[in-house]
Each structure stands twice: as structure tokens, then as C-alpha cells.
Amino acid sequence: MTTRIRKVAVLGAGVMGSGIAAHLANSGVRALLLDIVPPKAGPGEDTASKSFRNKFALGALANMRKQKPSPIVSEQVFTAIEVGNFEDDLGRLAECDWVIEVVKEDMAVKQALFARVEQHARKDAIVSSNTSGLSIKGMLEGRGAEFRKRFLVTHFFNPVRYMKLLELVAGPETDAEVVKSIHRFGEEVLGKGIVYGKDTTNFIANRVGTYGMMRTISEMQKAELTIEEVDKIFGPAMGRPKSAVFRTADIVGLDTFSHVAKNCYDTLTQDEEREVFAAPEFLQKMVAKGMLGDKSGGGFYKKDKSSGGKDILALDLKTLEYRPQAKVRYESLGAAKDVENVRERVATVLNGQDKAAKFAERITLDVLAYASRRIPEIADDVVNIDRGMRWGFAWDLGPFETWDAYGVKKGVERMKELGLKPAAWVEQMLAAGRTSFYGVENGKDTYWDIPTKSVKVVPENARTARVEYLKRGNKKITGNDSATLWDMGDGVTLLEFHTKMNSIDDGIISMMNTALDETEKNFRGLVIGNDGANFSAGANIMAMLWAAKNGEFDTLRQMAGALQAANQRMRYSPVPVVTAPFNLTLGGGAEVTMGGNAIQASSELYMGLVEVGVGLIPGGGGTMMLLRNVYGSYSADKDFDAFPFIKKVFLSIGTAKVATSAEEAREMGFLSQADGISANRDFLLSDAKERVLGMANAGFRAPRPTRFRLPGPSGYATIDMMLYDMELNGQVSAHDRKIAQKLARVLTGGDTSPSVLLTEERLLELELEAFLSLCGEEKTQDRLMFMLEKGKPLRN
Numbered sequence: 001m002t003t004r005i006r007k008v009a010v011l012g013a014g015v016m017g018s019g020i021a022a023h024l025a026n027s028g029v030r031a032l033l034l035d036i037v038p039p040k041a042g043p044g045e046d047t048a049s050k051s052f053r054n055k056f057a058l059g060a061l062a063n064m065r066k067q068k069p070s071p072i073v074s075e076q077v078f079t080a081i082e083v084g085n086f087e088d089d090l091g092r093l094a095e096c097d098w099v100i101e102v103v104k105e106d107m108a109v110k111q112a113l114f115a116r117v118e119q120h121a122r123k124d125a126i127v128s129s130n131t132s133g134l135s136i137k138g139m140l141e142g143r144g145a146e147f148r149k150r151f152l153v154t155h156f157f158n159p160v161r162y163m164k165l166l167e168l169v170a171g172p173e174t175d176a177e178v179v180k181s182i183h184r185f186g187e188e189v190l191g192k193g194i195v196y197g198k199d200t201t202n203f204i205a206n207r208v209g210t211y212g213m214m215r216t217i218s219e220m221q222k223a224e225l226t227i228e229e230v231d232k233i234f235g236p237a238m239g240r241p242k243s244a245v246f247r248t249a250d251i252v253g254l255d256t257f258s259h260v261a262k263n264c265y266d267t268l269t270q271d272e273e274r275e276v277f278a279a280p281e282f283l284q285k286m287v288a289k290g291m292l293g294d295k296s297g298g299g300f301y302k303k304d305k306s307s308g309g310k311d312i313l314a315l316d317l318k319t320l321e322y323r324p325q326a327k328v329r330y331e332s333l334g335a336a337k338d339v340e341n342v343r344e345r346v347a348t349v350l351n352g353q354d355k356a357a358k359f360a361e362r363i364t365l366d367v368l369a370y371a372s373r374r375i376p377e378i379a380d381d382v383v384n385i386d387r388g389m390r391w392g393f394a395w396d397l398g399p400f401e402t403w404d405a406y407g408v409k410k411g412v413e414r415m416k417e418l419g420l421k422p423a424a425w426v427e428q429m430l431a432a433g434r435t436s437f438y439g440v441e442n443g444k445d446t447y448w449d450i451p452t453k454s455v456k457v458v459p460e461n462a463r464t465a466r467v468e469y470l471k472r473g474n475k476k477i478t479g480n481d482s483a484t485l486w487d488m489g490d491g492v493t494l495l496e497f498h499t500k501m502n503s504i505d506d507g508i509i510s511m512m513n514t515a516l517d518e519t520e521k522n523f524r525g526l527v528i529g530n531d532g533a534n535f536s537a538g539a540n541i542m543a544m545l546w547a548a549k550n551g552e553f554d555t556l557r558q559m560a561g562a563l564q565a566a567n568q569r570m571r572y573s574p575v576p577v578v579t580a581p582f583n584l585t586l587g588g589g590a591e592v593t594m595g596g597n598a599i600q601a602s603s604e605l606y607m608g609l610v611e612v613g614v615g616l617i618p619g620g621g622g623t624m625m626l627l628r629n630v631y632g633s634y635s636a637d638k639d640f641d642a643f644p645f646i647k648k649v650f651l652s653i654g655t656a657k658v659a660t661s662a663e664e665a666r667e668m669g670f671l672s673q674a675d676g677i678s679a680n681r682d683f684l685l686s687d688a689k690e691r692v693l694g695m696a697n698a699g700f701r702a703p704r705p706t707r708f709r710l711p712g713p714s715g716y717a718t719i720d721m722m723l724y725d726m727e728l729n730g731q732v733s734a735h736d737r738k739i740a741q742k743l744a745r746v747l748t749g750g751d752t753s754p755s756v757l758l759t760e761e762r763l764l765e766l767e768l769e770a771f772l773s774l775c776g777e778e779k780t781q782d783r784l785m786f787m788l789e790k791g792k793p794l795r796n
Contacts, residue, residue, distance in 0.1 A: 005126075005185050009034065009096040011086070011113060016130055017102035018060035018071070019160035025077035026161060026603070026663075027190050027679055032092060033057045037085045057083035071161050073603060073661035086116075093120040098182075100154060102130040105259075107138050114139060118147050126178050128154040132206055133263040136171040136199045148173040154182060155203055156192075157392045158252075162604075165391035166192035167203045187461055191603060191679030193391040195384045201267045202260060204378050204385055205392030208399065210260050212367045214276045216245050217283070219366075221317065223359050227300050228314045232328040233356045237336045238364070239346050239396035246300035248393075250293035258287050273370060282317050289320075298322070330356035342396045343405035350406050364402060365415050371399040372423035375450060382437050383447050383458055400437040408436055425450045443472040465686035467496050467531045477518060482507025485515045491524035491696070492689050501537040502530060504588035504620070506559060512566040512592075519575050525692035525700075526570075528592060529580030529685050536581075536589025539563075541614060545784040548775040556775055557768065563588060563620035564764050567595030572702045576695035580688040582681055586610050586658070590670065591620035594629065597703070598695065599675040600688040601662040607670050608658035613793040615735065615780030617743045619771035623653060624763040627747060628706045630669040635708045636757055642710055643718070646747045650719065654740050656793075707757040710749030719744040735779040735796055742770040 006029065010021045013035040021031040035056035041047045051058065061083065064071050072078075084092065093099055099121050103109055110129065117127060123146060129139055132155055140148055152174045157163035166186045170179050186192040197203035202210065220230050231244035241248070249257050258279050265277035279287075286292075286299065293299030302322050304311040313322035332352025339345040350361045371385055379385050386398020403411050409430055415422050429437075429448050434455065439446045445458040470476070470486040477485040477493065482505055486494040495515040497508055512528075519526045529535070547555045570577045581593045582602030590607050593599060601607075609622045617623060628635070631645035651657070652668055659665035662677045671677075678687045711718075723740050726732045732740070746766045749758050774780050779796050786794035 005097045005181070005189070006030065007032065007096045008098045008100060009093050010100050010102060011035075011117070012102035012104075013057040013060035013083075014102065014104075016156065016158055016160070017100075018064060019158060020100060020102060020130065020156055021060075021081055022064050022071040022077065023156075023160045023190060025080035026073045026661075029080070029189065031081045032084065032089070032096060033060060033081055034084045034086055034089055035060070037087050053085050053088060054083050057085065069159065069162065070660065071159060073161070074663035074667060076663065076667075086113075090116055090120045093117060093125070094122055096121070096125060098126045098128070098185075100128050100130055105131060105133060105263075107134055110134065110139050111141055114143060114147075118143055125150065126182060127151050128182070130154060130156055132203065132260070133201050133267070136169065140171060145173070149175045150178050152179060152182065153197075153199075153203075154186070155197075157205070163392060163394075164191075164193040165195060165205060165388060166190070167195050167197045167205065167388065167392075169197045169199055169203060171199070187680060188463075188683075189679060191681070193387055193682075195388045195391065196379065197384070197388075198376075198378055200378050201264055204388035206260055207264065207374065207378055208367065208371050208385065208389060209393045210257075210264060211273065211276060211370055212363070213245055213249065213257070214261055215273075215366055215370075216363050217280060218276065219359070219363060221280075223355070223362075225355075225359060226314065226326065227317065228325045229328050229356070230359075232333060233330075233349075233360050234363075237333045237345065237349050238360060239342045239402070241394040250299040250301055252293070253295050254283065254287055254292045254299050258283060272373070282320065285320060291315075291320075330354050332357035332360075343401075346397060346402055346405050361414070362418060364406075365411060365418060366420055368399050368403045368411060369415050369420045369422045372426050373421070375423065375425070380451070381447065381449060404436045404438055428453065440472060443469060461680075461682065463680075463683040463686045465683070465689070467494065467529075467685075470494065478514060480507045480511060483511035485511065485518060487523075488527065488685075488689050490689070490693060492692050493519045493523050493526050494685065494689075495526060495528045496530045497528075497536060498530065498532070499540070501584075502532050502534060502589065503537055503540045504563065504592065505540040505543060506562070509559070509562045509566050512570065516569055516573050516575075516577075520573060523575065524696040525576045525578070526573075527578050527580055527685065527688045527692055528596065529582075529688055534582070534584035534589075536586070536592065537584045538587030538589055538610070539620070541784050541788060544775065545781060545788065548781055548784070553772055553776065557772055560619035560768055560771055563591065564768065567591055567621045567625070568760070568764075570595045571597060572705070574702060576692050576700045578688045578692045578695070580684050581605055581607060582684060587618065587622075588620050591618060591622045591625065594625040594670065595621065597700075598691055599671050600684065600691050601665065601671060601675065601677050602681045602684050603662050603677050603679050604681070605662040605665050606658050606660060607662075607665045608656060608668075609653045610656040610658060612654060612656045612736075612739055612743075613783070614787050615739060615777065615783035616774050617739065617746065617767065617770055618653065619768065621764055621767065623649070623743065623746050623767045624760055626652065626669055627708070627763070628760070629672065631708070632706050635706055638709070638754075640709075642708075642754070643715060646710070646715060646719075650740075650744060650747055654743055705760050707759060708749065708763065709754050709756070710747075710752055710758055711754060712749050712752040715748035716741075716744050719748070733795060735777070738777070739774060739780075742774060746770050 008024050009032045010017050011034050013033050021033040024031040037053050038055050045052050153169035155167040157165045183194050187194050227246045231246050234240050235242050235244040261277045268274055290296050291299055300315050302313050303309040304313050314325045316323050332349050332354050336345045336348040339348055382400040386400050389395045389398040412422050434448050437448050446455045447458050449456040475487045477487055482499045484496045488494045577596040578598045579593045579596035580600050585593055585607040590609055609618045611618050627649050630649050634640040659668050665671050678684045723737045727737045750766045783794045
């Protein structure tokens with residue numbers, strides 16, 4: 001059996017096929033993207049040319065460049081994607097270790113394609129289908145025994161780069177080694193969460209998710225709720241994405257959504273809730289009228305043209321006319337708003353007494369009961385169903401985790417009052433004395449296993465590491481309100497931030513020093529990382545604004561100076577420091593990230609020095625560190641002109657540009673070529689630990705400080721001339737120019753000349769001086785205030 005997958009063929013270049021090819025390339029795997037030859041030529045098209053014959057696959061590449069959010073992590077990934085067509089290039093399947101079929105959901109089309117794949121693919125290649133609704137049995141009709149052994153369903157979710165779920169469904173004859181190979185590759189190379197489904201319509205996530213959406217739609221009319229009310233109820237208050245129910249349908253497309261529901265209705269003749277999948281009249285009318293959601297410019301919601309697209313109108317389901325949205329206010333939703341812990345927040349809504357809470361409770365308990373009755377039909381256990389909903393529909397809690405939060409026994413009693421039927425096994429579990437689906441034993445997550453009527457450990461990859469596990473194992477070394485130092489084992493410590501949004505404050509800075517004291521004395525290396533939603537969204541602007549308004553510039557000087565010093569101390573410490581950033585890593589968070597000796601980043605990293613947005617420049621060493629990263633190897637060399645390097649750094653900071661992936665952060669200079677990227681966020685902390693140990697084992701030595709040859713006033717004048725033009729043309733305000741001038745002065749080295757070698761300390765002094773002088777500006781204070789109140793930058 002082959003297990004190493006180096007090259008993958010993707011057959012079908014539609015939305016899903018191109019998304020899968022893009023994500024393979026994102027992950028460093030070569031992809032061959034094929035589609036049909038266009039059935040007819042346009043005027044003047046040469047039907048023999050490659051550009052015509054490969055038109056669909058080439059069109060998919062062009063589309064990838066325009067799509068938002070982008071399916072690619074960098075323009076560089078296109079070097080790993082080749083295109084072709086089914087007539088000329090099927091012979092090239094022999095180059096591939098895995099062939100994924102992603103053509104339209106039509107059994108005859110798939111069967112015909114698999115017959116051709118069988119002729120051309122290597123005998124040891126794995127073949128899979130990305131179907132969501134067709135049976136494996138049907139797709140394999142007429143295929144040989146060898147082909148059946150290497151065939152399975154690999155169901156990706158859209159958008160492929162961002163949705164973690166990959167559902168695997170084996171056929172009756174699929175070789176267990178094949179499933180293992182794809183599981184490992186999906187999890188470790190593509191960064192996916194793997195869920196095992198059965199050969200049933202729409203597998204796990206779409207079956208439960210579609211049921212939930214259809215049930216919500218049918219009940220809301222009885223409850224006399226509007227679409228914006230339903231979306232408010234089933235949004236973040238209930239641990240669901242902001243797009244909730246109707247906004248999600250608009251994004252997916254109402255035609256696609258209806259097709260999935262219809263597929264359930266047509267094929268699930270044994271499902272006791274089959275009627276729920278029948279599309280209501282208004283949905284049929286909307287699809288017939290072409291009101292398909294985002295792709296047609298309007299579905300359940302639509303941008304109001306008269307307000308220039310600023311206001312979003314909602315659909316009145318009775319009249320199918322658009323109207324302005326009404327404000328949604330319910331006591332239960334208000335009470336849930338400030339509850340950080342998602343289990344407590346969901347319970348707060350479900351235990352409320354108003355109309356919104358009663359609706360949430362009714363629908364939620366209905367979906368939980370339905371999910372319980374789908375075991376073992378669609379999956380063998382609660383873990384696969386919960387993971388399917390979390391990773392495929394972005395729920396914070398899966399159905400059984402939600403039930404645990406509400407109380408299992410209480411849920412069963414309430415279901416009976418509402419005339420709902422939980423599965424018999426739930427009551428058997430309660431009778432056996434187990435009061436929740438999940439628990440923790442010996443530091444491990446456990447779940448109730450239905451067939452054996454016993455408690456089992458939740459399966460996970462050995463590379464999974466979380467601060468939560470260190471907590472359970474009492475591995476705390478020391479800590480304060482803002483940060484905690486943990487012992488990761490093997491001589492490695494972990495510094496975890498836990499302020500709101502993990503923003504950098506005095507407590508974090510003091511713990512950075514404590515962590516170094518402790519690690520230098522008793523350990524071999526330090527990792528900086530956490531389990532939060534974001535690594536760190538920047539510095540605490542509330543504290544900065546308060547100090548600036550009260551003229552406490554010494555406090556500000558101390559705070560910024562202390563962050564600069566802590567970052568420098570990390571870099572030059574005798575023990576290696578590895579930072580492990582993910583998601584939002586902004587401002588002070590980006591500075592801490594660059595302060596280590598190496599970075600192990602999550603592939604989904606949104607990193608930038610964005611201080612300009614609040615009228616400042618970086619104050620924790622960011623300007624010097626980014627200049628050091630970009631210009632460093634050449635910075636003392638007489639033969640290099642500093643200006644192109646300065647310009648790159650100036651534009652990065654001056655436009656508050658945020659990298660939209662770890663690859664892009666590398667291109668911008670935040671990461672070096674030697675830094676690592678983890679495809680799967682679950683592995684980030686253990687990958688960072690391995691990196692720190694590797695450095696320690698290889699005889700780590702702290703780097704030498706960088707010295708810079710910078711142009712001084714002449715370089716500054718060049719930048720200011722450009723700024724003067726921009727101000728004249730109304731591209732920047734006077735205050736924007738002032739901020740940019742301060743930044744230019746730091747980056748060009750202040751009053752220096754190219755014959756002088758400047759130290760890192762001198763650049764840090766210049767940065768601190770510029771940062772403090774901007775804090776004193778009234779217009780900067782207005783920007784800070786506006787960001788705190790409105791959550792977006794003010795242009796003044």
C-alpha cells in the first residue's frame with residue numbers, strides 16, 4: 001500500500017474541486033486539476049488550443065485569485081497546481097498517489113468517470129469521491145475488486161481552506177490501511193479534523209445541520225418570529241456562528257441548500273422525521289424566482305441599494321418583499337451577552353423564560369433528540385456527531401456537548417413534556433449512573449460508548465496539545481491574573497496569556513520576565529502560546545488611552561519600555577524561546593511573536609503591526625524587529641542600499657497591513673524562511689515544543705545583535721516628499737502624515753548617516769520617543785477612543 005501522498009489529481013474544477021486543489025497546494029502537495037473540454041466554442045476560439053481545451057480548469061485558477069475569503073494562502077501556491085482536461089490528460093493519473101472525484105452529483109456521470117479512472121490510475125493509488133449524497137454501492141457498480149479496496153468517500157466542506165471538517169466514509173470492501181493513510185494525511189498534512197460517517201444520505205454534518213435548519217424554518221412561522229430574530233437567537237448567544245441560520249443559507253446558496261434537503265427527503269424514506277426535509281412553499285418560490293442568496297444578490301437578506309449597500313434588508317416570508325430589519329431585543333439574549341464561557345452562555349439562553357428562550361429550547365431539544373436517534377445509523381458515537389457539527393458548521397458545542405451543558409436528565413424530562421423522543425440509549429446511560437455524555441478521567445476526555453455501555457477515552461492524535469491538559473495535570477509553575485507559566489514536560493515551559501482577547505498588559509510583561517527567570521534557572525527552553533480564540537489582539541488600548549488622557553507619560557514610557565526590554569531579553573536569553581502564534585496576532589501580539597528565537601505558526605495566522613489604525617506607531621520594538629527581519633542579513637553591509645528594505649517595512653507598518661496567512665506573514669518578513677508552520681492548530685503547541693527541544697539539543701546559542709546602516713535625514717526627506725504629495729492629493733490627512741513622518745524618522749535612523757552603524761538599542765529609543773509623542777496628540781487620543789467605542793479605525 002502506498003502511504004506517502006506526494007501528488008493528487010482532482011477531477012472537476014467547480015467550487016469544491018478548485019477549493020480542494022487550492023488547499024492541497026496550500027499544504028505543499030502538488031495538485032493536478034482536470035475538468036471537461038468545453039462542449040462548444042465561442043466566436044474566434046481555437047478548439048485545438050490548450051487554452052480552449054483547459055478553459056474550465058484555467059477559469060478555476062483565475063477565480064481563486066479573486067475569491068473572498070481567499071482559498072489560497074499565497075500567490076506562490078499556484079506553482080504547485082497544474083491543469084488539464086479529461087480528454088487529453090487522464091493518462092497523467094498515473095503520476096498521482098490519490099485521485100479525488102468532484103464532478104456533479106449525478107450517479108451516471110460519476111460511474112462513467114470511475115470506469116475511465118480505473119483504466120488510467122496506478123494500481124496502488126487511492127481513489128475517493130467528494131459526494132455528499134450518493135451511495136458508495138452505486139458509485140462502485142461495475143468496478144473491479146482492486147478498485148473497490150482502494151475506494152472511499154472523502155467529503156470536504158466549503159470553503160475548504162477554512163472549514164476543518166473532513167468526513168471519511170469507507171465502503172464495505174475498503175482496505176483499512178487506505179482509510180488510515182487518508183486519515184493521517186488529512187489530519188497532519190491538510191490540517192483537517194477527521195470524522196467517520198456511514199454510507200447514508202448527506203453523512204453526519206449535513207444530515208443533522210440540514211434537519212436543524214429545516215426544523216427551525218418550519219417552527220418559526222408558528223412562533224411568529226422574523227428571520228432576523230431567528231438569526232439573533234441562533235447566533236453567538238447559542239454558541240453558533242454570526243451567520244446563524246438564514247445568513248448561512250444565503251452564503252451556501254438557496255439552490256444548494258434546497259438540493260441537500262430534497263436529497264434527504266427523496267432518499268430517507270425510513271427517517272421518522274422525513275417530512276421536515278420537505279421544502280416549504282416560500283423556499284420553493286424563492287428558488288424559482290432566482291432569489292438564491294449571495295450569488296444572486298439577494299436571498300433572505302439583501303443589500304439596500306438606496307443606502308449605497310450600507311443597510312441590509314430582510315425578507316418578509318409572508319409577502320416575499322424586502323423590508324428594513326427590526327432591532328431584536330430579548331431579555332434572555334441580553335443576559336447571555338456578557339457570559340464568556342460558551343456552555344454557561346448556552347444554558348443561560350435555554351433556561352430563559354421569554355419567547356426567544358422558549359423557541360431556542362424547543363428547537364435545540366428537538367435537534368438533540370433527533371441526533372440521539374441517528375446513532376448508529378449515521379455514526380457510531382457521540383464524538384463523531386459533535387465533531388461533525390463543530391468542524392463542519394462551526395458550532396462551538398456539538399449536540400451532545402450542548403445537551404451536557406443543559407443537563408442530560410433535565411433534557412430528557414423536558415423533551416417528554418414537549419412530546420419529543422430521545423433515543424432509548426440515553427435513558428439506559430442515565431440508568432447506569434452516568435449523568436453526562438462526556439467527562440474527564442485521569443486528565444483525559446472521556447465519552448459514553450453506546451455499544452459497550454461503558455466509558456471510553458475520546459480518540460485524538462498524539463500530537464494534540466492544549467493548556468487545558470496541563471491544567472488538569474496540575475502543571476502550573478506560577479502565574480498572575482494575566483498570564484500563567486506551565487511545565488510542558490521534557491524541560492520545556494509554556495507561557496500562556498489569558499487576558500481579554502489576550503491583549504498585552506503589565507501583568508503579561510511581568511510574567512514574560514518571570515518565565516525567563518524560571519526557565520533560565522531550571523529548564524531548557526520556553527514556548528509562548530495559548531488555547532484562546534486568538535494569540536493576541538494587541539496591547540491594552542484602554543490602559544493606554546487612560547494614561548494619555550491623564551498626562552501620565554511616565555506610566556506609558558514604563559509600559560512600552562518594559563515590553564521592548566522583555567522582547568529583547570527573550571531574543572538574547574541563553575535558552576531558546578519559540579513563539580506559537582495563530583489567528584489574530586496584532587500589534588503587541590506581533591511584537592511578542594517576533595521577540596522569540598523562532599516561530600512555529602498556525603497556517604491560519606492574521607499578523608500585522610496595526611498601530612497606525614489608532615494613531616500610533618509600534619511601541620514594543622515592532623519597528624526595529626521588522627526592520628531586523630527584513631534588512632538584517634544585509635544591514636551592516638556597505639554594498640546594500642537600505643532604502644528598498646526601509647520602504648518595504650514602512651509600507652507594511654504605515655498601511656497597517658495584516659498578513660492573511662502564515663505564508664503571507666513570511667513574505668512580509670514577520671516570519672523567517674526557517675520558521676515553521678503547523679497545518680493543524682491542535683498540534684501547534686506540541687510542534688513548538690519539539691522545535692524548542694530541537695534547538696536546545698543542537699547546542700543553542702543566542703544570536704548576535706544586529707547593527708544597521710541607515711540613511712538618516714536624506715532618507716527621511718525622500719519619504720516625506722511622497723507623503724507631501726499624498727496629502728496634497730487628499731490620499732492622507734494631515735494627522736496621517738504626521739504619524740507616517742514619525743515612523744519614517746525611526747526607520748531611517750534619526751540623525752545618522754550611512755557611515756555610522758546604529759545599534760538595536762538606538763532604534764528602540766527612537767521608536768519609544770515617537771510612540772510617546774503620538775500618545776500626547778489629541779487626534780491620536782480621539783482615534784484610540786473611537787476604536788474602543790466603535791471597534792473600527794477613525795480617519796481624522
